[in-house]
Amino acid sequence: MTIWTRFVAIRFLRLALLLAGVAVVAFALAKLSPVDPVTAYLGPNIAKVGPEQRALIAARWGLDQPVTVQFLHWLSNLVSGDFGWSATYNAPVTAVIGSRVAASAALMGLAWLLSGVIGFSLGVIAATFQGGWCDRIIRVYAYVLASTPTFWIAILLLMGFSVALGWTPVCCAAPIGLLPGEATLLQRLHHLILPLVALSILGISQIALHTRAKMIDILESDFATYARAQGASRLDVALRHGARNAALPAITVLFASLGELFGGSILAEQVFAYPGLGSATIEAGVRGDVPLLLAIAMGTTLFVSVGNTIADILYVVADPRIDLASDAALREIGP
Amino acid sequence: MTLLSVDRLTVAFRRYSGLIDRVDIDCLADLTLDVARGEMVALFGASGAGKSLFAHAVLGLLPPNAVVNGSIRFEGERLDASRIAHLRGRRIALVPQSLSHLDPLATVGRQIGWAAKRVGRKGFTREDAVAALNRFGLDELFLESYPHTLSGGMARRVMLAIASVGDPDLVIADEPTNGLDPVNAEKVFGFLRGFADDGKGVVVISHDLAAAVASADRVAVLRDGALVATEQAATFMRNGGEGLTPYARALWRALPQHEFRA
Numbered sequence: 001m002t003i004w005t006r007f008v009a010i011r012f013l014r015l016a017l018l019l020a021g022v023a024v025v026a027f028a029l030a031k032l033s034p035v036d037p038v039t040a041y042l043g044p045n046i047a048k049v050g051p052e053q054r055a056l057i058a059a060r061w062g063l064d065q066p067v068t069v070q071f072l073h074w075l076s077n078l079v080s081g082d083f084g085w086s087a088t089y090n091a092p093v094t095a096v097i098g099s100r101v102a103a104s105a106a107l108m109g110l111a112w113l114l115s116g117v118i119g120f121s122l123g124v125i126a127a128t129f130q131g132g133w134c135d136r137i138i139r140v141y142a143y144v145l146a147s148t149p150t151f152w153i154a155i156l157l158l159m160g161f162s163v164a165l166g167w168t169p170v171c172c173a174a175p176i177g178l179l180p181g182e183a184t185l186l187q188r189l190h191h192l193i194l195p196l197v198a199l200s201i202l203g204i205s206q207i208a209l210h211t212r213a214k215m216i217d218i219l220e221s222d223f224a225t226y227a228r229a230q231g232a233s234r235l236d237v238a239l240r241h242g243a244r245n246a247a248l249p250a251i252t253v254l255f256a257s258l259g260e261l262f263g264g265s266i267l268a269e270q271v272f273a274y275p276g277l278g279s280a281t282i283e284a285g286v287r288g289d290v291p292l293l294l295a296i297a298m299g300t301t302l303f304v305s306v307g308n309t310i311a312d313i314l315y316v317v318a319d320p321r322i323d324l325a326s327d328a329a330l331r332e333i334g335p
Numbered sequence: 336m337t338l339l340s341v342d343r344l345t346v347a348f349r350r351y352s353g354l355i356d357r358v359d360i361d362c363l364a365d366l367t368l369d370v371a372r373g374e375m376v377a378l379f380g381a382s383g384a385g386k387s388l389f390a391h392a393v394l395g396l397l398p399p400n401a402v403v404n405g406s407i408r409f410e411g412e413r414l415d416a417s418r419i420a421h422l423r424g425r426r427i428a429l430v431p432q433s434l435s436h437l438d439p440l441a442t443v444g445r446q447i448g449w450a451a452k453r454v455g456r457k458g459f460t461r462e463d464a465v466a467a468l469n470r471f472g473l474d475e476l477f478l479e480s481y482p483h484t485l486s487g488g489m490a491r492r493v494m495l496a497i498a499s500v501g502d503p504d505l506v507i508a509d510e511p512t513n514g515l516d517p518v519n520a521e522k523v524f525g526f527l528r529g530f531a532d533d534g535k536g537v538v539v540i541s542h543d544l545a546a547a548v549a550s551a552d553r554v555a556v557l558r559d560g561a562l563v564a565t566e567q568a569a570t571f572m573r574n575g576g577e578g579l580t581p582y583a584r585a586l587w588r589a590l591p592q593h594e595f596r597a
Contacts, residue, residue: 229424
């Protein structure tokens with residue numbers, strides 16, 4: 001067995017164990033939560049339903065059985081591809097997640113890309129002109145925003161651009177009264193701007209600070225000094241040596257920060273009532289929609305874990321110093 | 336004509352001692368040294384004697400907290416920050432100490448190409464890069480090599496090739512034989528001697544006294560950052576170092592090949 005097949009096999013095994021662990025914990029938390037699924041399902045109709053009927057609904061859903069039986073039942077359905085029925089949206093969980101992922105993918109994907117590109121550029125600029133006014137502005141921006149909660153930024157943006165200036169819509173992914181599918185691309189982009197800005201702002205500052213620190217190390221390295229001894233200008237050293245050497249760690253951080261991106265999207269989507277996966281998560285939580293909530297938890301686990309694995313692999317694949325054919329390459333990152 | 340003329344060069348580092356007091360720590364004191372075209376001068380000193388600072392001071396690459404006094408002239412013209420920025424690579428080249436001076440993520444070929452761009456060489460081709468490598472005994476295959484695959488001796492040759500790309504008038508080599516076996520060390524000294532024989536000035540910073548004496552014209556001996564003496568290399572060879580200053584003589588006689596007669 002080659003080193004890579006072993007690597008992939010062990011990663012898959014670890015992922016399976018992780019998913020199983022998350023399944024147990026998430027299911028246990030859902031069971032321990034004070035939200036009763038039957039009450040949540042009935043909503044205002046609770047007044048019209050007697051205890052007998054409630055027991056009937058509970059029995060129909062299998063809630064009268066022991067917790068372990070419920071868990072195994074859910075797990076076996078999951079393995080066969082049946083994620084259950086979302087009571088909140090009155091649709092199969094897979095359909096709900098499918099439509100939500102499409103809306104969130106644009107938001108999160110663009111935010112991810114923007115925070116990578118802008119954050120990296122800002123970091124490179126700040127380090128190149130370290131101590132100058134440019135560096136100061138970027139640093140203050142990054143520190144202030146890195147320590148600001150996303151939802152607060154989102155509310156400020158909403159108050160400024162949507163309420164006071166009226167440049168951007170107040171909510172949703174499409175004009176009110178239209179389904180997202182019916183809106184034009186321009187309308188959809190118009191609705192995407194604010195959530196995107198809110199979500200990107202945080203990522204930008206993280207990548208910028210990380211890149212700046214890495215760049216400063218590189219600019220003080222022997223090979224940067226040597227480049228200057230060869231007559232290289234400051235910009236030449238920053239781009240040829242600094243940016244190239246800082247790019248790899250920045251990409252790694254970008255992949256490893258997918259979890260934070262997802263967390264940020266939950267808050268941003270909630271504030272802007274953007275119908276993505278994030279707002280579905282909150283809905284599912286508040287309404288006690290256990291199948292949807294669990295499916296989202298599992299999906300997020302998969303998403304973040306794959307992102308981290310990509311970051312780990314990139315680290316060895318893109319670095320010429322690490323010989324891919326040798327065991328040492330993978331010992332570096334662990335299986 | 337004197338190519339490089341260093342007069343009473345002092346390098347100190349400013350450090351804060353406590354919150355307010357500043358102290359200057361002298362690392363190189365009152366160094367006076369001339370280098371002519373066609374001449375190879377060795378700057379010898381034990382570790383920590385401030386040898387490497389000399390190279391960085393001449394090239395204007397000292398960190399911001401360094402305080403430099405005295406004068407450095409190149410072809411009679413005083414080297415200030417803007418003048419040296421113009422001469423780096425083009426007229427004065429550095430051959431650095433170790434492998435860590437090559438960018439780990441770029442091939443040797445690319446780094447030679449970059450060096451050519453930096454000295455403003457137009458139309459620098461792959462053949463030119465190969466020629467630069469060949470001159471120092473490396474073949475074409477090294478163009479695709481990454482620095483981590485090079486041995487210390489190969490890296491030194493690559494850095495010599497990079498130095499030669501700008502056809503400089505003065506070459507400063509910082510510990511060019513550190514970590515090399517005697518055979519490779521002798522070759523590197525030979526290449527540097529070649530620069531001098533081509534009419535360039537060469538300064539070799541080294542703690543290998545025997546090798547320095549064997550190929551340099553003059554040897555400047557440093558002790559704790561101060562110049563003890565500048566001796567003709569030939570003086571070392573005559574009668575076991577008779578006529579040398581006492582410190583230089585003690586160093587020379589302490590070498591293993593002279594039976595450790597310290």
